[in-house]
Amino acid sequence: MNKKGICLGMIIQKIIYNLCCLGRVIPAGTDRDLSLHHPENHYPGNHYPENHHPKIQYEVELNQYGKIVDERIQWLISQYQYVDIHNYVVMPNHLHLILEIDSQKVKAQNVRIKSLSSQMGAMKTTSSNKIHEAGFIDFAWHRSFHDHIIRDEKAYINIFNYELI
Known part of the structure; x- marks a missing residue:
């Protein structure tokens, strides 16, 4: 120590x-997607997939x-x-x-x-x-x-x- x-x-x-x-990722609120640390880096030009919204928080349902x-x-x-x-x-x-x-x-x-x-x-x-x-x-x-x-x-x-x- x-x-x-x-x-x-x-x-x-x-x-x-x-x-x-x-399990699956489900919408739970705002701001963070549990499946990606920085979603903006994974979607160039902020072109998010149809089922993803950058302002919705997601959680894992096992x-x-x-x-x-x-x-x-x-x-x-x-x-x-x-x-x-x-x-x-x-x-x-x-x-x-x-x-x-x-x-x-x-x-x-x-x-x-x-x-x-x-x-x-x-x-x-x-x-x-x-x-x-x-x-x-x-x-x-x-x-x-x-x-x-x-x-x-x-x-x-x-x-x-x-x-x-």
């Missing part, structure tokens, strides 16, 4: 998966499969006592997750800390099994994921806030 209170030694990961069919993924993210915390989830959002076709692996939580115990890849593999396997049991037989995760180590407080705040959009 440095003098400003930033714990630079902890590993915080941002995970992005590309997947399908976990379907039964999205709710399974949501539950499996919570399962990570209960399954691995050294895992903290700082923030996450399940989107219709991907998810964002800030996950911290804190070895200090199990320092006094004889616990083998699983790698981030092992933890994500466990979440993907268990959620796939439950989604298949729920009737979506063709559901499959993409093979890998994108991770990023958050190295300072400014990056953490930016990523944390981005996931609230």
Whole structure:
């Protein structure tokens, strides 16, 4: 921990998966589209698609499969006592997750800390099994994921806030 209170030694990961069919984006108010960070950058000349309005706020409505993924993210915390989830959002076709692996939580115990890849593999396997049991037989995760180590407080705040959009 440095003098400003930033714990630079902890590993915080941002995970992005590309997947399908976990819910839908629905209008909820004004100003922000959850599916795009800066919609004006994605629609040159502000030519928005027919079903998008730049002044309407959108939110994600998870379907039964999205709710399974949501539950499996919570399962990570209960399954691995050294895992903290700082923030996450399940989107219709991907998810964002800030996950911290804190070895200090199990320092006094004889616990083998699983790698981030092992933890994500466990979440993907268990959620796939439950989604298949729920009737979506063709559901499959993409093979890998994108991770990023958050190295300072400014990056953490930016990523944390981005996931609230």
